[in-house]
Amino acid sequence: MQIFKSRYGAFFAFLSYFTIASFIVRTILLIASLKTTSFGLLSILKIYFTGLFFDLGTGLIILTFYAVYLLLMPNRFYQKKWSKLLTIGIFFLLVMITLFSFFAELTFWQEFESRFNFIAVDYLIYTYEVINNINESYPLPLLISGMLILAVAITYLFKRLGVFEQSINSKTPFRQRIIISGSFIAIAVLFLLFVKNSWADNSPNRYDNELSKDGIYSFFAAFRNNELNYHNFYRLIDEKEAYQLVRKQLIDSNTTFDKNDFSIKRTIKGNNSNYKPNIMMITVESLSADFLAHYGNTQKLTPVLDSLADKSIFFSNMYATGTRTVRGMEALTLAIPPTPGSSIVRRDNNEHLFTTGHVFKQAGYTDTFFYGGDGYFDNMNHYFGNNGYNIVDRGRKLLNESFDGTRTLITDGEVKFENAWGICDEDIFNVAIKDADQKFKEHKLFNNFIMTTSNHRPFTYPAGKIAIPEGSREGAVRYTDFAIGEFLKNIKSKPWFENTIVIIVADHCASSAGKNEIDISKYQIPCLVLNMKNIAPMNIKKMSSQLDLFPTLWSLMGWSYTSNFYGKNVLDASYQPRVVLGTYQKLVYMKSDSLVILSPQRKVETYIYNKTKNEQIQAKFPKSLIDEGIAQYQTAYDLFKNGDLKY
Known part of the structure; x- marks a missing residue:
């Protein structure tokens, strides 16, 4: 094809590889999901067409700096041997990085049945623990060796096809480079600024939504948004019941709630509104x-x-x-x-x-x-x-x-x-x-x-x-x-x-x-x-x-x-001692000495907390207490996401 014979040959070669590899990963994840859910023809079409949109946008973002290099490098330098080696090196490095990303996606899906999200971002904070966990879970030397061999093979395949040679020997005029590089850079920037990962979340089937996304773009979207979708990863209870439980905890003789059942907004009556001290x-x-x-x-x-x-x-x-x-x-x-x-x-x-x-x-x-x-x-x-x-x-x-x-x-x-x-x-x-x-x-x-x-x-x-x-x-x-x-x-x-x-x-x-x-x-x-x-x-x-x-x-x-x-x-x-606390993933509700810990994968753990010894002893609690903890976080998440915390 003509595009592979221009200066942008390696650029399009990587974009082709990335799109095909993303298609393969998406297909593997879809097949893995069949044991849990089913997909209609329209769902499958939505998954692949939306996925292609996100994959192409992500590929262009990855290639942005290379597009700048192709734009600015004069032909007399670009055709040097060192430029050819640099082009092959950049191609190999990007392939290697994305291969590791694809492998990480497969293992992440195995654990969470989701594209990358804030849990993956959170893992960056605990690098030591994560690396040790990977090392203990997988044969890391073989894995790295396999990725290196595969990256070399992909790079060699495109070399055999003459992509790098034709790219280096081409003499694409500067005006033409401005149009090509400028267009791709503009698309990448617009995609990064305006395309939200949540655009894929338009189906009631969570698997449809997750499979439509691109893992790498999802990772950086999660990094930017700094949140996990509570409904996708944590245990839920009936929405109306959740608000009733929170209201029951907040009610007292001086409190009057709004009539909206899905709100905690209320009026609290005091006895002396004239005292107005400064607060430092x-x-x-x-x-x-x-x-x-x-x-x-x-x-x-x-x-x-x-x-x-x-x-x-x-x-x-x-x-x-x-x-x-x-x-x-x-x-x-x-x-x-x-x-x-x-x-x-x-x-x-x-x-x-x-x-x-x-x-x-x-x-x-x-x-x-x-x-x-x-x-x-x-x-x-x-x-x-x-x-x-x-x-x-x-x-x-x-x-x-x-x-x-x-x-x-x-x-x-x-x-x-x-x-x-x-x-x-x-x-x-x-x-x-x-x-x-x-x-x-x-x-x-x-x-x-x-x-x-x-x-x-x-x-x-x-x-x-x-x-x-x-x-x-x-x-x-x-x-x-x-x-x-x-x-x-x-x-x-x-x-x-x-x-x-x-x-x-x-x-x-x-x-x-x-x-x-x-x-x-x-x-x-x-x-x-x-x-x-x-x-x-x-x-x-x-x-x-x-x-x-x-x-x-x-x-x-x-x-x-x-x-x-x-x-x-x-x-x-009427105050009942309780606290809410947590990490990026773990959410804790402690009422007196009863400890409820909510985690992704809808996991719930319950303990008795011995403060004197600072010990947590596993225990079974009634559903009503667990639901109290769930209600705190479920309603808080919904109020913020729905804009109901705004005045």
Whole structure:
């Protein structure tokens, strides 16, 4: 064919190979699926035609950089021997990579009956475990050798057909190359930007949808979307029953639900809406409960926090929902269980959600997110900025993205110490104090979300502040505690302090690794509420979640408000201790000492949790308790996906 005799011969050769190989993989997966489901003629046609569309688009994306090379390389250089070797080398490398991808798809389907999704992305985080698992499951040396031989054979076949020789010897004019390369690059870019993997999800038969996709494109779509489809991978219960179970848990004498059966939106009636204090919430990076003496630590790392615990509203048995900062942000602003995949903070379509900040904004407050690093990281600025918060961060430049709120950059003059992760905690606290001074002058109430960074690797901080040398976690914890103490000293003389509540809460623990796959002890965090009017210090020993912080606070403040949150006032007589937490895949519901763990493949495990020994003992629970756990996550996933968390 003429196209194989042009400069683009190797380009079209790879695209042909990739399309044929994808067809073969799709056929193998379809045959494997026949034991589970059946396919009609229209289903098969849909699978192959939609699949061809995704395969061609993916192939062009893979070849984009090679298309640029073919466009820019002058004929006098392109026809050199080294160029021929480079072309063959690129072809071989791409074949090798895609062959490994195809093999991985076959094994992934064997396990999950799905194209690549966020589980596959999650595996990248646990590279050591995955490589060892593959090594133990398959003869890795033979596998690699087989892939190499097959890649060599495919490359040799196209060499024998004269593809590389004809490609190198051709003299395709530059104008023609602009049209060809430009067209393919444009198609690849448009495909990448606008074609959603969900376009294949148009059949009630999940196998139709999965087989229509391309595995490689599915992988990067999952990486971009950061989520797993709960309905495809986790156990389900009747939708109406799920909402009834969640409502039953959230109901109390002050609550009135909307008439919509498929919603948790409700009105909560308080007794004193006149109390409107400023809120300064310090969300401390990686502050595990076991750093504090109150939880048994003997290293004296947190003398400030330990001295404050008995003078505050102290949630001494609170649990984080996850192991990442964005999970803590999600829990503290959305009060929603951690749905599978990554935090909603990092997902698409996360704008204009019903956040805790929205409740404050409705009451006349100005919401501001303070971060000592660049809030572009982990999509934080996009999330907060498009959910009504002003942003104050250390980003080096203003982005063109528009936000609901404003963005202010922390200047060099405001920074005394910073590392690669961000400015030190003292500096971010001083920036927040300066902002509070200005808000007070303007007679504005403020709700501040302050995210610290010092208790994060590389664990460096200003010299001469504490006795522990920098570079260790213990030193970083001690410095953060010191900085909080200085912050409290500085604000006590401020005219706005008397009407300001200070919250100190962790985003997550310092480590999630433990003897159990999900180590419950690695999710326990401290939470202190300071300077609240007319409320005596108390130790709230009931097991609670990050989700419960603001519902409890608003109840103590006497507020009436609309709620779309899964959190509840833990001081209410009807409150039943429970927490929700998880990893990217595992979803946990713990009620008292009963532990329900939901996993992909609709797997459910049940344990009794012995907190004293930090042990999980297998046990059988009634279906009603398991359904409670399923209801939390099933409804949370649906509310976000259906847009019902938006205001």
